[in-house]
Amino acid sequence: MYDVIIIGTGPAGLMSGVQLNKKLKVLILEKNEKIGKKLLISGSGQCNLTHTGSIFDFYTKFNQEGRYIKRALSLFTNDDLMMFFKKRNLDLTVREDGKVFPKSLKSRDVLEVFENELHKMNREIKAKSKVVKIEYDEIFSVYTEKEKFQAKYVIIATGGMTYPSLGSSGDGYRFGKELGHRITFLKGGLSSITVKDDNLKEVSGIVLKEIEMALYREGKKINAFKGDLLFTHKGLSGPVIIDNSRYFEKGDEIKLNFDIQIENLNESKLIKNSLKESLSEKLVAYLVERLPFNTEKPLKQWNKKEKRKLIELLEGLNFIIDDVGNVNESMVTCGGVGFKDVNSKTFESRILKGLYFAGEVLNIDGESGGYNIQAAFSMGHLVANEINDSYWK
Numbered sequence: 001m002y003d004v005i006i007i008g009t010g011p012a013g014l015m016s017g018v019q020l021n022k023k024l025k026v027l028i029l030e031k032n033e034k035i036g037k038k039l040l041i042s043g044s045g046q047c048n049l050t051h052t053g054s055i056f057d058f059y060t061k062f063n064q065e066g067r068y069i070k071r072a073l074s075l076f077t078n079d080d081l082m083m084f085f086k087k088r089n090l091d092l093t094v095r096e097d098g099k100v101f102p103k104s105l106k107s108r109d110v111l112e113v114f115e116n117e118l119h120k121m122n123r124e125i126k127a128k129s130k131v132v133k134i135e136y137d138e139i140f141s142v143y144t145e146k147e148k149f150q151a152k153y154v155i156i157a158t159g160g161m162t163y164p165s166l167g168s169s170g171d172g173y174r175f176g177k178e179l180g181h182r183i184t185f186l187k188g189g190l191s192s193i194t195v196k197d198d199n200l201k202e203v204s205g206i207v208l209k210e211i212e213m214a215l216y217r218e219g220k221k222i223n224a225f226k227g228d229l230l231f232t233h234k235g236l237s238g239p240v241i242i243d244n245s246r247y248f249e250k251g252d253e254i255k256l257n258f259d260i261q262i263e264n265l266n267e268s269k270l271i272k273n274s275l276k277e278s279l280s281e282k283l284v285a286y287l288v289e290r291l292p293f294n295t296e297k298p299l300k301q302w303n304k305k306e307k308r309k310l311i312e313l314l315e316g317l318n319f320i321i322d323d324v325g326n327v328n329e330s331m332v333t334c335g336g337v338g339f340k341d342v343n344s345k346t347f348e349s350r351i352l353k354g355l356y357f358a359g360e361v362l363n364i365d366g367e368s369g370g371y372n373i374q375a376a377f378s379m380g381h382l383v384a385n386e387i388n389d390s391y392w393k
Contacts, residue, residue: 012359160333188330
């Protein structure tokens with residue numbers, strides 16, 4: 001019989017494990033052969049731990065459900081997280097864009113901090129232990145493929161459904177649903193998109209700085225964004241796409257506004273030469289190819305209909321989204337266990353006392369830049385402290 005069973009060893013589970021009172025008997029279950037597998041690949045293996053600046057800035061970086069994690073973020077801030085690692089002799093570095101990494105740029109060093117802490121606290125860890133079922137009858141029974149464990153408290157910190165090869169295959173959603181919790185619509189987030197355009201390879205690798213982008217659904221404009229965009233050989237990427245991918249659906253239309261006024265172009269030149277003053281040669285060639293008429297004449301010789309087509313192109317280069325949120329490529333999961341069934345102050349289930357959720361398994365997703373991993377650490381920290389306080393009441 002254990003006091004607490006933690007399922008999953010992502011950032012939320014690891015932080016819970018080291019923050020729970022040392023006197024508690026804790027079992028940590030991990031389906032992979034080693035703990036922290038997804039942490040090791042975060043930030044392309046460099047582990048973008050958090051972001052600098054005011055913690056209040058974090059509140060605007062998440063989906064609408066982000067309001068439910070304000071307490072967790074305020075009780076364990078980005079400054080608190082950085083101090084947590086510094087106290088454990090992990091040197092950090094801050095990039096010009098505010099992203100925080102271990103100075104070594106090795107996620108392995110971050111995981112070692114937790115491994116050392118868990119070892120010092122004599123936490124029992126069982127790897128290669130896939131949980132298949134959770135039951136509740138005054139106490140929790142947690143079943144793996146080979147064993148049964150019981151505890152007063154259970155923390156589900158299984159992550160989302162992205163990168164299933166690393167263990168995040170959506171188990172936590174199934175556990176939550178089987179125990180009576182509602183699961184919101186699930187899809188991949190922080191993702192590039194593919195679009196219906198066979199000629200994108202011509203502009204692959206080109207970056208547009210601070211481009212204005214509008215999102216249309218069934219012909220109606222539903223949102224607008226601004227940021228850096230990257231053309232790929234199959235679609236669109238870059239911060240303005242990745243950070244807002246939660247809003248996209250297959251079949252939506254994206255329009256890019258280059259903010260180029262036709263009256264400011266040199267009418268004596270060919271359009272391909274005029275546009276080169278503002279855009280790269282490859283992009284100009286790609287744009288001109290989209291115009292359905294002969295462009296080999298000075299702009300002053302164009303008729304009104306042709307000029308209108310040019311304006312439409314420069315103010316609304318359009319793409320139809322073919323795919324978004326591939327679970328093998330997305331960095332986070334959008335959707336999850338909803339807060340109608342979870343207390344946002346404690347992350348304890350409103351349905352089963354003693355059951356807690358932490359991290360990406362909840363309906364929380366944020367922008368790239370260290371925000372999601374900070375949220376997971378903060379939630380794991382809060383859940384552990386709530387159990388610490390509850391245990392001795």
